[in-house]
Amino acid sequence: MFVVFAAYQFFGQHAYEEAASSLGIGLVFDPFNTDQPWNERPLWQKIWLFVHLAIVALLFGYGVGIADK
Template sequence: MTQQTETKPTERNINKPAYAVFLLAGIYFLFQRDFSQVVTFWGLALMFDPFNTETPFKKRPFYQQAWLIVHLSVTLAAIVLMLLGK
C-alpha cells in the first residue's frame, strides 16, 4: 500500500527581486540624468516592499522604516528635479 501525500504549490515572493531590479534601473537613469525615468522606476520600486509585507509600518524595525523613508525622500527629490528641468 502506498500513501499519497498532496503537495501544496509554494508561493513565490517576487518583492525583493522586483525591488532590486526597479532600484537598479532607477540608479542607471540617475546617472543618465533622466529624472522622469528615475521617478518612475523608484516609485514603482516602493510598490514592491522588500521587507515583510505583513508587518505594519509602525511595528517594523527602525532601519526598515528609515530605509523606506529615505527611498521615498529621494524619489520626491527626483520629482522636484524633474519639474525644475535640471
C-alpha cells in the same frame, strides 16, 4: 531591480523623471515582510522607506524644476 534601473536612468541617460518613476515603482514593491504591521517594523526599515520616498520626491522635483530646459 527598479532601484538599479533608476540608477542607470539617472547616471547613464540623465532621464530624471523616469528615474523618479522607477524608484517610485520600486517603493511599491516593499522588500520587507508585508505581513508585518507598520508599528512592529524595526526602526531601520521605517527609515529606509522614508529615505527612499524622499529620494523619489527629490528626483521628481529636480527633473521638473531644474533639469527641465
